[in-house]
Amino acid sequence: MLGSSSKELREVIKDITSQHLTVNGGIALGQCLTAVGWVGGTLPELYESDGMIELSMADVAGGGFAVGAALAGKRPMYVIRYQGFNWFNAPIIINYACKSKEIWKRPCPIFVRSIAMEGGIGPVAGSSHHSLYYRMPGIKIYSPMTPNEYRTTYSEFMADDDVYYVSEHRGAFPNRDELPDIGHESPDIVLFPISITRFAAQAAALELIEEGIKVAVYHVFRIKPFKPSSASLRALANAKIGGCVLDDDYVDGIAKSLAFDLIADTQAKMSVLGLADKSAGFAQKVDNLPPQKKQIIDHIKKCLDIA
Amino acid sequence: MNILDQFAKEKIYSLAAFSRAFEEEVFNQVKIGNIKIPVYLSAGQEYIAATLSVILEQMGVIKPQVFVQHRGHSTYLSFGGDMYQLILELLGDPAGCSNGMGGSASIQSKEANIYGHDGLMGTQGPIATGMCFANQRPTICFAGDAAAEEDYFLTSMGWAVTKKLPIWFVIEDNNLSILTEKKVRRSWEINKVAEGMGLSAYSISDDPNEIYSIVPEKFECVPHVLNIHTNRLFWHAGAGIDTSEIFDRHLEFGKTLNADFVNKTNSAARERVKLCWDQALKSCEK
Numbered sequence: 136m137l138g139s140s141s142k143e144l145r146e147v148i149k150d151i152t153s154q155h156l157t158v159n160g161g162i163a164l165g166q167c168l169t170a171v172g173w174v175g176g177t178l179p180e181l182y183e184s185d186g187m188i189e190l191s192m193a194d195v196a197g198g199g200f201a202v203g204a205a206l207a208g209k210r211p212m213y214v215i216r217y218q219g220f221n222w223f224n225a226p227i228i229i230n231y232a233c234k235s236k237e238i239w240k241r242p243c244p245i246f247v248r249s250i251a252m253e254g255g256i257g258p259v260a261g262s263s264h265h266s267l268y269y270r271m272p273g274i275k276i277y278s279p280m281t282p283n284e285y286r287t288t289y290s291e292f293m294a295d296d297d298v299y300y301v302s303e304h305r306g307a308f309p310n311r312d313e314l315p316d317i318g319h320e321s322p323d324i325v326l327f328p329i330s331i332t333r334f335a336a337q338a339a340a341l342e343l344i345e346e347g348i349k350v351a352v353y354h355v356f357r358i359k360p361f362k363p364s365s366a367s368l369r370a371l372a373n374a375k376i377g378g379c380v381l382d383d384d385y386v387d388g389i390a391k392s393l394a395f396d397l398i399a400d401t402q403a404k405m406s407v408l409g410l411a412d413k414s415a416g417f418a419q420k421v422d423n424l425p426p427q428k429k430q431i432i433d434h435i436k437k438c439l440d441i442a
Numbered sequence: 443m444n445i446l447d448q449f450a451k452e453k454i455y456s457l458a459a460f461s462r463a464f465e466e467e468v469f470n471q472v473k474i475g476n477i478k479i480p481v482y483l484s485a486g487q488e489y490i491a492a493t494l495s496v497i498l499e500q501m502g503v504i505k506p507q508v509f510v511q512h513r514g515h516s517t518y519l520s521f522g523g524d525m526y527q528l529i530l531e532l533l534g535d536p537a538g539c540s541n542g543m544g545g546s547a548s549i550q551s552k553e554a555n556i557y558g559h560d561g562l563m564g565t566q567g568p569i570a571t572g573m574c575f576a577n578q579r580p581t582i583c584f585a586g587d588a589a590a591e592e593d594y595f596l597t598s599m600g601w602a603v604t605k606k607l608p609i610w611f612v613i614e615d616n617n618l619s620i621l622t623e624k625k626v627r628r629s630w631e632i633n634k635v636a637e638g639m640g641l642s643a644y645s646i647s648d649d650p651n652e653i654y655s656i657v658p659e660k661f662e663c664v665p666h667v668l669n670i671h672t673n674r675l676f677w678h679a680g681a682g683i684d685t686s687e688i689f690d691r692h693l694e695f696g697k698t699l700n701a702d703f704v705n706k707t708n709s710a711a712r713e714r715v716k717l718c719w720d721q722a723l724k725s726c727e728k
Binding site: 193199204211240 | 540541543544548550552557558560561562565567568569570571572573574575576577593594595597598600601604
């Protein structure tokens with residue numbers, strides 16, 4: 136998936152949502168969807184008669200309404216405007232929709248649009264929380280950051296009957312470009328970035344490559360199931376100092392789980408970068424942000440023992 | 443005021459007798475060790491599902507979407523769930539109604555439009571509401587008086603009335619959460635909360651005549667809350683009796699019917715249940 140789209144990711148999401156409601160017979164549910172902004176410009180200006188359903192502000196029940204709509208065959212897009220709100224929205228999706236196919240042979244497909252952002256938004260709303268869902272069976276987790284990845288995500292969802300957790304990031308909404316892997320047969324280090332960290336990882340890798348440091352980047356778009364490419368595993372097995380998983384969630388979650396899988400596959404030494412194990416405050420000096428380009432560069436140089 | 447005719451009374455009694463015979467046999471099968479999983483027996487509470495099943499049939503509501511709670515054997519049987527598949531489920535057989543995974547608490551029937559419960563109290567409230575919203579089909583959501591305390595259950599009632607959905611929330615109010623009485627847990631009644639939200643709400647006993655007296659003639663797009671007081675005869679989970687001093691609707695309602703009919707109905711129900719259990723146990727032995 137290379138190249139640049141004529142549309143920003145936000146417009147692609149809007150088009151797909153419009154198609155889902157007006158052509159494919161689906162519905163979208165969420166809180167404050169039709170308010171100013173239309174969820175970062177990712178929703179078409181449609182209303183309840185079109186299938187754009189405004190819910191009450193009851194988060195836990197809202198997740199249950201989406202599950203019921205899925206049982207009725209509506210393939211709901213369930214929009215959660217801040218990923219941290221999943222602490223209330225997730226329980227019925229995870230415990231019913233994700234298990235329904237296995238226990239009762241009743242598929243319950245839901246497209247959970249969960250949107251991250253960070254920087255000055257405090258201890259709950261910020262960053263990604265996809266690790267909440269990761270530990271449970273019966274779910275697929277994708278984190279599309281590009282137009283083609285989003286199209287692929289929707290297409291696979293419509294051909295499938297599983298629950299999809301789509302870990303979005305507002306920082307990617309203006310993006311028009313695809314994010315190709317940066318391959319290398321025998322790199323110094325291999326990066327496996329997730330979500331918004333992919334942009335920083337790519338920028339860091341390009342800068343380090345200019346300095347003569349061999350950095351490979353294999354983007355993690357499909358988080359669960361995680362199936363690293365054979366090229367990425369080969370590169371990791373050959374890497375001088377191993378690899379690093381980068382995430383927009385706390386490191387004690389998906390990042391360490393994927394790192395473990397990669398160690399098991401290659402015996403490589405792995406490290407992780409993500410949100411620090413602390414609460415985020417609103418003020419800049421007490422915020423908790425995902426790894427930025429400089430932090431990634433510093434981490435790699437430290438691993439390589441380069442001043 | 444609606445009054446039950448004799449035919450309806452006998453039909454309700456027959457359904458309740460069937461459920462009672464089933465639960466007594468489950469009690470027995472737990473005692474002799476054939477059932478090795480936790481069971482949630484609905485003996486004592488049968489008249490709610492039995493009565494509503496008959497009433498809905500009279501109203502012409504065929505195969506409503508039924509959402510059960512963990513104590514749902516009598517709901518399952520009264521609304522047309524297959525007894526043989528339920529037995530297999532209790533025995534952990536893959537041919538059971540929930541593929542041998544649901545046990546007693548998470549039973550379903552695709553044929554009868556009964557949806558399983560995930561084990562988190564009260565989740566059937568929002569799920570039933572969401573499904574009813576999506577397809578606008580008549581929906582019955584059963585819950586216990588404890589499940590109805592869940593915040594998401596209450597907000598589901600609120601959304602149902604906001605969207606004018608054809609759904610009945612039926613609260614099987616046995617006054618107990620395990621053995622903790624309602625008065626210890628809360629100072630409010632669900633029908634009062636529901637009234638405040640704008641639902642049609644009732645608080646009644648599980649006497650079939652009383653249930654019948656309050657239901658509307660048509661199943662319309664007006665959500666209802668029926669808080670129906672009842673009594674659980676057996677333990678919260680497993681086969682045991684907390685006290686013998688419990689009012690039994692089955693005995694009481696039977697007194698209003700012909701004694702010969704009552705005896706024959708109970709005998710036939712026990713025989714039917716026993717036969718089915720024998721077949722299921724043989725099947726599992728193979």
